[in-house]
Amino acid sequence: MKHPVDVHVGKRVRHRRWMLGMTQQQLAEKVGIKFQQIQKYETGMNRVSASRLWDIAEALSVPINYFFEGLGGQEGLMAQGVVPGDILADKEALELVRSYYAIPENQRRRLFELARVLSDTAA
The missing domain is CATH 1.10.260.40 (lambda repressor-like DNA-binding domains)
Incomplete structure (x- = not known):
């Protein structure tokens, strides 16, 4: 076991x-x-x-x-x-995190803000 x-x-x-x-x-x-x-x-x-x-x-x-x-x-x-x-x-979560950090920093910040806005509206 x-x-x-x-x-x-x-x-x-x-x-x-x-x-x-x-x-x-x-x-x-x-x-x-x-x-x-x-x-x-x-x-x-x-x-x-x-x-x-x-x-x-x-x-x-x-x-x-x-x-x-x-x-x-x-x-x-x-x-x-x-x-x-x-x-x-979750394998999907790992891939998402790895992909996220592969994005250039300025675009990554914009993507983060978009995700925050979307999650706020979903709640």
């Missing part, structure tokens, strides 16, 4: 990899493992060892604590049986 913390860490690996536009194969090559292992880490099927998490953090240019951000306390996790939802768990 998957442990909620392993699932959370795996999601954070996948999110960061996606934000960088990196494939599982590219990450695996940087870490020195096969891409199938990255798949297993990202789904929480396999637990990431401390040394491997260190290598992944280096490859993804994030501090180790990045993988644990958003993780509630032990009591909350066990009571729920799952890690609280994450907006970036």
